[in-house]
Amino acid sequence: DGGITQSPKYLFRKEGQNVTLSCEQNLNHDAMYWYRQDPGQGLRLIYYSQIVNDFQKGDIAEGYSVSREKKESFPLTVTSAQKNPTAFYLCASSAYRAEQYFGPGTRLTVT
Amino acid sequence: RKEVEQDPGPFNVPEGATVAFNCTYSNSASQSFFWYRQDCRKEPKLLMSVYSSGNEDGRFTAQLNRASQYISLLIRDSKLSDSATYLCAVKMINTGNQFYFGTGTSLTVIP
Numbered sequence: 001d002g003g004i005t006q007s008p009k010y011l012f013r014k015e016g017q018n019v020t021l022s023c024e025q026n027l028n029h030d031a032m033y034w035y036r037q038d039p040g041q042g043l044r045l046i047y048y049s050q051i052v053n054d055f056q057k058g059d060i061a062e063g064y065s066v067s068r069e070k071k072e073s074f075p076l077t078v079t080s081a082q083k084n085p086t087a088f089y090l091c092a093s094s095a096y097r098a099e100q101y102f103g104p105g106t107r108l109t110v111t
Numbered sequence: 112r113k114e115v116e117q118d119p120g121p122f123n124v125p126e127g128a129t130v131a132f133n134c135t136y137s138n139s140a141s142q143s144f145f146w147y148r149q150d151c152r153k154e155p156k157l158l159m160s161v162y163s164s165g166n167e168d169g170r171f172t173a174q175l176n177r178a179s180q181y182i183s184l185l186i187r188d189s190k191l192s193d194s195a196t197y198l199c200a201v202k203m204i205n206t207g208n209q210f211y212f213g214t215g216t217s218l219t220v221i222p
Contacts, residue, residue, distance in 0.1 A: 048209065097143065099157050101157065
């Protein structure tokens with residue numbers, strides 16, 4: 001059963017803590033992406049990676065970090081430097097020149 | 112200027128109506144085009160790719176106008192289950208396979 005998994009579905013953290021969101025895909029896609037979506041807003045790109053051990057900043061990378069040690073995995077760390085971390089985080093992947101598929105998302109609430 | 116722009120709506124239409132959404136893109140080097148559907152508090156799901164010659168999938172028709180730089184989505188015989196937010200997406204190979212999404216158009220089909 002191919003697809004993209006994200007865990008956990010809901011995450012609650014205290015301000016000042018770093019938190020890591022998981023994203024795994026078994027679609028054999030080279031490219032993976034992280035987006036943030038705020039209520040009533042569009043998708044904003046945080047980071048993306050086209051190949052293992054390489055990634056690029058998106059439009060809103062400040063306060064976030066990623067790694068791509070394996071093709072299947074692209075975890076996102078939300079650091080304490082991120083000013084407004086509460087949001088819906090979506091991971092996606094795509095094959096070259098093909099459409100993008102999304103995981104179910106993680107809702108992060110920081111208080 | 113945003114890479115991709117959509118009318119946010121909302122569009123409220125009666126069951127059985129035909130509704131059309133447009134999406135404009137700013138970069139003529141845009142390579143691939145897609146429509147996604149996003150239900151409330153869920154991830155976007157691919158509705159259909161948009162091909163140069165236009166394409167149809169049941170009640171849904173997508174068209175691309177490269178000269179005027181827009182894509183459109185037509186929904187015929189609207190169903191209650193079509194109520195969702197529709198996102199257009201543009202993929203540009205010359206920016207590292209990045210996807211650019213519109214902010215989405217909200218559709219509510221009324222009984």
